[in-house]
Amino acid sequence: MNILVCVKYVPDATADRKFEDDNTVDRVGVDGLLSELDEYAVEQALQLKEKAGEGADDGGVEVTALCVGPEKAVDAVRKALQMGADKGIHVVDDAIAGSDAVATSLVLAKAVEKAGSDSGDGGVDLVICGMASTDGSMSVVPAMLAERLSWPQVTMASVIESQGDQVRIKRDGDTATEVIGATMPLVLSVTDQSGEARYPSFKGIMAAKKKPLDVWSLSDLGVDAGEVGLSVAWSEVEDTTERPPRSAGEIVKDEDGSGAGALTEFLAAKKFI
Amino acid sequence: MSEVLVLVDHLDGAVRKPTYELLTIAKRLGEPSAVFIGDGGQGAEVAEKVKKYGAEKVYVVDDAQIKGYLVAPKAEALQQLAEKTSAGAVLIPSTVEGKEIAGRLAIKLESGLITDAVDVQAADGGAPVTTQSVFAGNFTVTAKVTKGTPIITVKPNSAAPEESEGAGTVEEFTAEISDAAKTAKIVASQPRKATGRPDLNEAAIIVSGGRGTGGDFAPVEELADALGAAVGASRAAVDSGWIPHSFQIGQTGKTVSPQLYIAAGISGAIQHRAGMQTSKTIVAVNKDEEAPIFELVDFGVVGDLKTVLPAATEKVNERKG
Secondary structure: OEEEEEOOEEEOOOOOOOEOOOOOEOOOOOOEEEOHHHHHHHHHHHHHHHHHHHOHHHOOOEEEEEEEOOHHHHHHHHHHHHHOOOEEEEEOOHHHOOOOHHHHHHHHHHHHHHHHHHHOOOOOOEEEEEOOOOOOOOOOHHHHHHHHHOOOEEEEEEEEEEEOOEEEEEEEOOOEEEEEEEEOOEEEEEOOOOOOOOOOOHHHHHHHOOOOEEEEOHHHHOOOHHHOOHHHOOEEEEEEEEOOOOOOOEEEEOOOOOHHHHHHHHHHHOOOO | OOEEEEEOOEEOOEEOHHHHHHHHHHHHHOEEEEEEEEOHHHHHHHHHHHOOEOOOEEEEEEOOOOOOEOOHHHHHHHHHHHHHHOOOEEEEEOOHHHHHHHHHHHHHHOOOEEEEEEEEEEOHHHOEEEEEEEOOOOEEEEEEEOOOOOEEEEOOOOOOOOOEOOOOEEEEOOOOOOHHHOOOEEEEEEEOOOOOOOOOOOOOEEEEEOHHHOOOOHHHHHHHHHHOOEEEEOHHHHHOOOOOHHHEEOOOOEOOOOOEEEEEOOOOOHHHHHHHOOOOEEEEEEOOOOOHHHHOOOEEEEOOHHHHHHHHHHHHHHHHO
8 A cells, every 4th residue: 555645844833934025935044844733644654554564464555755845845754754654755846936725736636646656556545644734724735635636535534544445534523523434545634633743763763864765846747837836826925914012911920819800800991791 | 796605604504603704705895695505495594594694696505415425515516606607706614624625616616715814805806805814823914816716715703794685596506516526425423512602713702721720621611601701722631631622722723813812721832822812812820920821911810720710700700790
């Protein structure tokens, strides 16, 4: 079985994130890393591999980390390899810069197809994504990817079960908890409730250095440079404004039990009571 | 004026408030048309509700054949309606399901998509301009769609619903659903239990508890009830198994923007701030005076929530008489 995990390189959420002059996210001037929410996707891929390894006749799961992003984004692939992915694919091309989710899903879909035909053993069975990126946080790429591939989507999974080519997940929706089932190949996205992601071990970090890492350009994927990038994005950011810092509030210490009274006075003054 | 399609947000036919907000926004952009995908027998009832908020047409798509499948059939139905009506825009509630429908619809219609708008206004010529809050609420972004039919998902509380009588003409619409859209099956569904408190997305006041509760949410719930508020939680409280994930505020939970947000025993990590930073008024109660949450507050109490919250609850109840 071939599993592709989509991993995104994002600006560190705890750093001072900002925009470029063209209103795109600054992905170079701010320290970047593998999107935290994609670590859960890598973890679930590795768990599926480990489970298959236990069952004797269903072994041979290969986990490939797939990343679309600038040169530095290779760090996200490396992190996935350190965690235990078998190989990496980095799609890098200057023309991709500034792509919206629509174009990103096109590049990913073409990469999934190429990875499938290169594998020579029946293609990709499972694409696993995180629930959202920690920068754009739209949560739409898994659905878009499923649409482009004409595959089922089983998304926002907190619990994943698979048997043969059948996948069942638990999905905590807005109004109900659902069990969703589908047949591979499919696109799966997992939430942060799916299970703590592992840290790379020292052995994993050393082993990652020897793992294969393919670098693909748009022409390798048969994607025309005119189909992606900022200039052809189907939506356009007009302006970005930094929110002014909140002005310092009043802080009281509840040393003598006066805190509750002061709090209630504040709420009453603001007419919340 | 072109039709602006609004996907009705409903629970088994009970129309939810964001629908009225979306219709109010639709009126700014063109002629609002509600799209109800649900039990066809409830179409007339839904039409009565949505016409009060300006729906001129109500397209009723009976979901008997498709409700057992995840999102893809709804995207196909909306695609066919958007093409049939040459819609000027499509507005969809920014829920997990809504965003996935929107994503698929964008590919189908070859149209630009904007998610999680907190405001939508008409620019010159009527084209929608959206406002979004990004990077954990640290930036405000205005954007527009430049290709195809603008598809916009809108967060709850992005507009005050304005009553405005529309014709509410019901039109049954039969969508052609492909087999490819019927591949992800909903095997079982367990509706979320009602809490009797306001919905987190719609609440004017939210009281949230975190690690500092030590697992006892009673002080948080009692203050919430005294204030008529919803109850929320930090990820630490959810991960500890103290409260279900549906209560989580933050990057991987809900993003809320109430009039008043009270954080009790929550340190205020960036992931939590991402979910509440745009609240109008922020109050925190925390034992640790160095907790980053105090950087955000309008009013903070350095103290133990286990004593401060019950005492405050008592005083609030006294004031209410």
